[in-house]
Amino acid sequence: MYKILKKRKLNPVTHLFVVHAPLVARRAEPGQFVILRVRPEGERIPLTICDYDRSEGTITIVAQEVGKTTRLLGRLEEGDSLVDFVGPLGKPAPLPDEGHVVAIGGGIGAAPVYPKVRAMHERGVRVTGIIGARTAELLILEEEMAAVCDRLFVATDDGTKGYHGFVTGVLERLLREEAEDIDEVLAVGPMVMMRAVADMTRPYGIRTMISVDPIMVDGTGMCGACRLTVGGKTRFACVDGPTFDAHEVDFEEAIRRSRMYVEEQQLALHTCSCGGDEGCR
Amino acid sequence: MPVRGTRVPMPEQDPAERIHNFDEVPFGYSPEQAVEEASRCLSCKKPACESGCPVEVRIRDMIGLIRERRFADAYFLVKETNSLPAICGRVCPQEEQCEKYCIMGKKHEPIAIGRLERFVADFALREGLREDFTPGDRQGWVAVVGSGPAGLTAAGDLRRLGYEVTVFEALHAPGGVLIYGIPEFRLPKRVVAAEIETLRDMGVEIRTNVVVGKTVTVDELLGDLGYDAVFLGTGAGLPNFLGIPGENLNGVYSANEFLTRVNLMRAYLFPEWDTPIKPRRRVAVLGGGNVAMDAARCARRLRGVESSTIVYRRSRKEMPARVEEIHHAEEEGIRFELLTNPVRILDDGQGWVAGMECIRMELGEPDASGRRRPIPIPGSEFVIECDTVVVAIGTTPNPLIAQTTPGLEVNRWGCVVAEPGTGQTSREGVFAGGDVVTGAATVILAMGAGKQAAVAIDRYIQEKRKKGAR
Numbered sequence: 038m039y040k041i042l043k044k045r046k047l048n049p050v051t052h053l054f055v056v057h058a059p060l061v062a063r064r065a066e067p068g069q070f071v072i073l074r075v076r077p078e079g080e081r082i083p084l085t086i087c088d089y090d091r092s093e094g095t096i097t098i099v100a101q102e103v104g105k106t107t108r109l110l111g112r113l114e115e116g117d118s119l120v121d122f123v124g125p126l127g128k129p130a131p132l133p134d135e136g137h138v139v140a141i142g143g144g145i146g147a148a149p150v151y152p153k154v155r156a157m158h159e160r161g162v163r164v165t166g167i168i169g170a171r172t173a174e175l176l177i178l179e180e181e182m183a184a185v186c187d188r189l190f191v192a193t194d195d196g197t198k199g200y201h202g203f204v205t206g207v208l209e210r211l212l213r214e215e216a217e218d219i220d221e222v223l224a225v226g227p228m229v230m231m232r233a234v235a236d237m238t239r240p241y242g243i244r245t246m247i248s249v250d251p252i253m254v255d256g257t258g259m260c261g262a263c264r265l266t267v268g269g270k271t272r273f274a275c276v277d278g279p280t281f282d283a284h285e286v287d288f289e290e291a292i293r294r295s296r297m298y299v300e301e302q303q304l305a306l307h308t309c310s311c312g313g314d315e316g317c318r
Numbered sequence: 319m320p321v322r323g324t325r326v327p328m329p330e331q332d333p334a335e336r337i338h339n340f341d342e343v344p345f346g347y348s349p350e351q352a353v354e355e356a357s358r359c360l361s362c363k364k365p366a367c368e369s370g371c372p373v374e375v376r377i378r379d380m381i382g383l384i385r386e387r388r389f390a391d392a393y394f395l396v397k398e399t400n401s402l403p404a405i406c407g408r409v410c411p412q413e414e415q416c417e418k419y420c421i422m423g424k425k426h427e428p429i430a431i432g433r434l435e436r437f438v439a440d441f442a443l444r445e446g447l448r449e450d451f452t453p454g455d456r457q458g459w460v461a462v463v464g465s466g467p468a469g470l471t472a473a474g475d476l477r478r479l480g481y482e483v484t485v486f487e488a489l490h491a492p493g494g495v496l497i498y499g500i501p502e503f504r505l506p507k508r509v510v511a512a513e514i515e516t517l518r519d520m521g522v523e524i525r526t527n528v529v530v531g532k533t534v535t536v537d538e539l540l541g542d543l544g545y546d547a548v549f550l551g552t553g554a555g556l557p558n559f560l561g562i563p564g565e566n567l568n569g570v571y572s573a574n575e576f577l578t579r580v581n582l583m584r585a586y587l588f589p590e591w592d593t594p595i596k597p598r599r600r601v602a603v604l605g606g607g608n609v610a611m612d613a614a615r616c617a618r619r620l621r622g623v624e625s626s627t628i629v630y631r632r633s634r635k636e637m638p639a640r641v642e643e644i645h646h647a648e649e650e651g652i653r654f655e656l657l658t659n660p661v662r663i664l665d666d667g668q669g670w671v672a673g674m675e676c677i678r679m680e681l682g683e684p685d686a687s688g689r690r691r692p693i694p695i696p697g698s699e700f701v702i703e704c705d706t707v708v709v710a711i712g713t714t715p716n717p718l719i720a721q722t723t724p725g726l727e728v729n730r731w732g733c734v735v736a737e738p739g740t741g742q743t744s745r746e747g748v749f750a751g752g753d754v755v756t757g758a759a760t761v762i763l764a765m766g767a768g769k770q771a772a773v774a775i776d777r778y779i780q781e782k783r784k785k786g787a788r
Binding site: 061064074076078079080081105106120121122123124126254257258259262264265266271276290293294296297298301302304308 | 488498534559565569575587588589592593594596717718
């Protein structure tokens with residue numbers, strides 16, 4: 038069992054958990070992920086490692102409530118335990134040692150971007166951060182990002198904070214004004230956002246890395262559920278990724294595959310009897 | 319009274335009924351049936367059957383004890399050499415092993431050794447029989463990587479030799495292919511769990527959720543973590559795909575994914591259990607091995623599925639699946655499209671499978687495997703109607719450990735190179751056995767390799783100790 042030592046509400050549907058998992062913390066690197074289960078009948082879901090503390094033996098994860106498992110996770114409190122927690126899985130993100138990187142976290146994507154930004158910041162890389170959400174209330178990790186970015190832009194779809202529009206709007210302006218000063222773009226967020234980022238940087242020839250979050254079962258290369266096409270070749274996100282060159286990714290296929298179980302996800306929520314305040318609906 | 323020439327039949331679930339559930343198909347022998355079958359045995363002076371058993375079960379004496387109704391004694395006798403008799407009794411291809419050499423089989427049907435082994439193991443599990451095991455003096459520490467048949471066998475045997483054994487498993491439950499691959503109706507999970515429990519009773523430690531190569535490395539196991547030797551029984555877990563157009567469409571599964579969802583994650587109980595599966599109405603399974611049969615039979619049992627079809631490029635004669643599995647599949651209404659090879663998987667326009675274009679094959683000269691090579695018949699293309707495709711054309715070892723263990727030699731198929739008979743790899747103190755060495759094979763061959771490696775590991779540690787003492 039893996040005990041939750043700390044829980045923090047980041048927005049009404051997103052929580053941060055600090056989990057006791059010393060074996061995972063020992064070797065965790067930015068860009069890697071864990072797979073967890075919340076109950077004996079539960080599914081295995083991948084979540085990016087948002088932070089780790091080797092001396093305390095802890096892993097920090099951030100989960101937004103979208104399906105049944107993340108809802109159940111959101112109901113767990115400090116002192117509760119996860120039944121399974123395995124990692125670190127995937128390859129560490131290949132991060133630059135110098136230069137200027139624009140790091141974009143769309144929505145919950147700020148969580149996986151954060152440890153990479155911090156690692157780059159510690160290596161002396163100049164980082165411009167862009168985080169965004171639908172509305173100001175949903176923004177996460179703004180303070181944490183501000184502490185490790187040389188400058189941080191905030192975007193909200195409704196204009197309640199920062200730039201009025203998508204994170205890609207801020208990126209577009211940066212590319213227009215200072216493209217020659219940008220060595221790399223790193224983006225994590227919804228697939229459609231990452232595709233928009235890739236399309237935007239392609240004409241400039243700026244190396245653009247994304248971190249994908251496909252459907253997985255085992256997370257160790259066994260099932261192939263997470264496969265996607267990168268540079269014309271089939272890759273498994275769990276062992277070959279989850280970080281890939283955005284200009285090589287077949288986004289259309291990846292988006293389609295990510296929607297394979299949308300109906301089942303709804304069914305699971307509707308039939309859930311976990312006893313939450315408003316049911317799982 | 320003349321000895322009966324035919325075996326005592328095994329009662330089993332009616333096909334019309336069993337395609338609606340995941341309960342075990344054969345019910346197993348009653349004590350009376352077991353005794354009757356056992357009394358067919360000629361008790362050969364030189365039991366040929368035993369030469370066919372990779373884990374050296376003392377078959378003749380086991381059968382003799384059953385005949386005397388000494389079922390518990392029969393169980394303990396089997397357990398001396400085989401840690402997993404309830405599993406072997408169900409999934410071993412006995413017709414290729416012990417039963418193949420049975421003298422009775424020359425004129426009549428061979429003794430149903432597998433069924434008798436299952437009977438004594440089930441008897442022990444039902445009666446809650448516990449072996450009286452006291453470990454001898456501690457001989458050292460061994461790390462076993464992977465809790466499938468090879469790893470569990472090595473762990474059990476090493477424990478008997480006096481070692482402290484830790485088994486590391488990447489998934490959340492131990493058993494490897496026994497729980498993620500082989501379906502409930504062929505090998506109930508409670509049987510696997512119960513046999514693993516007997517190893518725990520002996521003092522074998524099992525640690526789930528540890529991916530060796532990620533969570534810890536082999537070098538760490540041999541270094542800081544202080545193990546004297548490591549046994550790699552990590553299996554062949556990486557699925558092969560065909561590389562034909564349409565393979566990444568929604569609705570195309572590797573057999574590993576399909577079976578893992580159904581078996582390990584119990585997707586057939588969705589939404590009570592949380593993992594979904596999505597075969598729609600017509601499932602096509604590519605391949606002719608036991609895994610293909612398992613996938614097709616699982617699909618047949620899932621709600622909403624109307625047809626389940628095996629698509630195989632050679633003829634029935636070349637099918638690598640066990641005769642019994644093919645027979646069970648046929649009884650359950652699985653369709654067979656033989657001498658048929660897929661060309662591409664068709665898109666319904668929304669990114670989902672809409673059918674599979676195939677080509678008919680004919681058999682030519684034998685190839686390297688000794689089987690006749692299938693050759694496409696030009697112009698014979700046709701479409702198989704299906705909306706779900708399961709690719710069951712084989713697996714190769716997962717490269718995670720090889721990539722993170724410097725000096726560990728693998729061949730061009732990614733299999734760990736190990737000395738036959740001992741499992742010694744190119745790295746000192748590292749042994750390997752089972753599918754990770756041979757590529758996908760059978761449970762019992764993996765167990766045999768685990769057994770041999772246990773002997774070799776013991777010898778290695780004892781010799782090292784002697785040198786150290788000098």
